[in-house]
Amino acid sequence: MTDYVFDSKGKTFTGEMTVPGDKSISHRSVMLGSIAEGTTTVEGFLLGEDCLSTIRCMSELGVTIERDGEHVTIHGNGLKGLTEPKTVLDVGNSGTTARLIIGLLSGQPFYSVISGDRSLNKRPMDRVTKPLKNMGGTFYGRENGRYAPLSIVGGALKAIHYQSPVASAQVKSSLVLAGLQASGETTIEEPHLSRDHTERMLRAFGVTIETEGTTHRVKGGQTLTATHIRVPGDFSSAAFFIAAALITPGSELIIKNVGINPTRTGLLTVLENMGASIELLNQREENFEPVADLHIKGQSLKATTVSGEVIPRLIDEIPILALIASQAEGTTVIKDAEELRVKETDRIQTVCEELTKIGVQIEPTPDGMIIQGQPRTSLKGGRVKSHGDHRIGMMLGVAAVLTDQPLILEEGEAIAVSFPGFYDFFTKNK
Numbered sequence: 347m348t349d350y351v352f353d354s355k356g357k358t359f360t361g362e363m364t365v366p367g368d369k370s371i372s373h374r375s376v377m378l379g380s381i382a383e384g385t386t387t388v389e390g391f392l393l394g395e396d397c398l399s400t401i402r403c404m405s406e407l408g409v410t411i412e413r414d415g416e417h418v419t420i421h422g423n424g425l426k427g428l429t430e431p432k433t434v435l436d437v438g439n440s441g442t443t444a445r446l447i448i449g450l451l452s453g454q455p456f457y458s459v460i461s462g463d464r465s466l467n468k469r470p471m472d473r474v475t476k477p478l479k480n481m482g483g484t485f486y487g488r489e490n491g492r493y494a495p496l497s498i499v500g501g502a503l504k505a506i507h508y509q510s511p512v513a514s515a516q517v518k519s520s521l522v523l524a525g526l527q528a529s530g531e532t533t534i535e536e537p538h539l540s541r542d543h544t545e546r547m548l549r550a551f552g553v554t555i556e557t558e559g560t561t562h563r564v565k566g567g568q569t570l571t572a573t574h575i576r577v578p579g580d581f582s583s584a585a586f587f588i589a590a591a592l593i594t595p596g597s598e599l600i601i602k603n604v605g606i607n608p609t610r611t612g613l614l615t616v617l618e619n620m621g622a623s624i625e626l627l628n629q630r631e632e633n634f635e636p637v638a639d640l641h642i643k644g645q646s647l648k649a650t651t652v653s654g655e656v657i658p659r660l661i662d663e664i665p666i667l668a669l670i671a672s673q674a675e676g677t678t679v680i681k682d683a684e685e686l687r688v689k690e691t692d693r694i695q696t697v698c699e700e701l702t703k704i705g706v707q708i709e710p711t712p713d714g715m716i717i718q719g720q721p722r723t724s725l726k727g728g729r730v731k732s733h734g735d736h737r738i739g740m741m742l743g744v745a746a747v748l749t750d751q752p753l754i755l756e757e758g759e760a761i762a763v764s765f766p767g768f769y770d771f772f773t774k775n776k
């Protein structure tokens with residue numbers, strides 16, 4: 347457990363920078379490359395611990411994967427080319443690896459076991475095992491298959507129509523990966539649109555998958571054909587620098603080559619409602635994913651209410667949004683975000699607990715939080731804790747630009763899950 351010291355008072359954020367590759371897209375590039383026919387090459391792969399867990403698991407499943415820095419080469423043998431793993435598949439801290447791999451392995455003709463770290467093994471897996479059981483999957487795990495360690499007895503699957511109670515890209519993607527191996531057409535309906543990287547990337551691999559409103563359809567028995575993938579910068583990582591530049595007067599920052607998939611950029615919608623103006627420069631599309639350079643200036647903000655369809659589009663940005671709201675004029679209310687309770691930590695509780703320590707007026711509610719803005723008021727330095735959650739750690743790192751004394755972040759190493767190098771970036775760059 348490592349303390350990270352953030353001494354950032356008076357810092358401004360100027361110039362140009364880039365952020366590491368998108369975590370969601372990096373995971374999917376390795377999983378889909380592994381079940382494609384031929385050699386897939388990936389550029390800009392995120393070297394975060396979560397994505398390295400996905401490489402490790404797919405390698406255990408018999409796929410040859412070579413890595414040279416951020417370049418990854420995956421020698422796929424098709425959907426029937428995976429082999430029974432000789433050991434437990436360790437998914438580490440990564441919910442995405444766990445849920446997507448469960449869907450994939452439920453249709454494979456062998457036995458496998460997945461397990462993760464303490465946080466991962468407390469996160470619900472029955473959101474995927476329940477519908478997958480209806481497709482014919484067999485699972486054994488703690489509390490009737492709710493939690494990992496989880497055994498998967500793969501076999502023949504049949505298509506289902508599933509109405510998901512949550513807008514979750516992990517649930518959707520897990521069922522899509524099972525659906526590709528099922529007889530018939532699988533349809534998945536979600537309450538709001540969740541991130542759609544799986545659908546976009548499958549199209550790049552030559553698969554037909556249809557989306558109409560919030561319903562997705564995929565037929566079993568399709569072949570994936572290897573391709574080349576360029577991973578854009580992760581909007582969720584950029585969000586910490588967007589926040590830092592917005593709340594520090596005198597900042598003017600360009601973050602280059604960031605993914606701006608609309609299913610991910612709910613934070614931009616909310617910031618616009620708060621009166622911020624963020625320019626999207628040089629907009630383009632790469633591998634079915636929209637990309638741009640973001641231009642952010644320090645600005646004053648007003649409070650807002652955040653709820654409904656935007657929530658899945660900014661779910662991972664809520665911790666940093668809570669900090670931004672503490673600098674806005676008025677009371678910000680975040681609702682409909684109960685999903686935060688089943689992330690790496692209960693993020694409603696950890697955000698409120700840690701921000702309260704440094705003097706933010708914030709209250710938890712069952713499905714979100716209420717933040718009283720106190721612009722131009724210094725926050726308190728001292729000891730804070732990531733609770734092993736990368737997004738809580740980075741949010742607190744940014745908070746240090748507002749504190750009268752340095753912030754000492756306990757369990758700072760958690761940040762490496764999605765943004766290795768964040769500390770150096772943040773403390774040295776600009």
Ligand code: SPQ
Pocket residue numbers: 369370371396439440441442443513514515516517519540541661662685689690737764
């Ligand atoms: O992979 P993991 O641990 O679930 O990571 C998180 C994160 O903050 O990085 C959530 F804790 O992101 C999820 C995200 O919340 C990544 C993801 C994906 O790549 O499909 C989808 C979202 O989760 P969900 O449950 O809404 O589908």
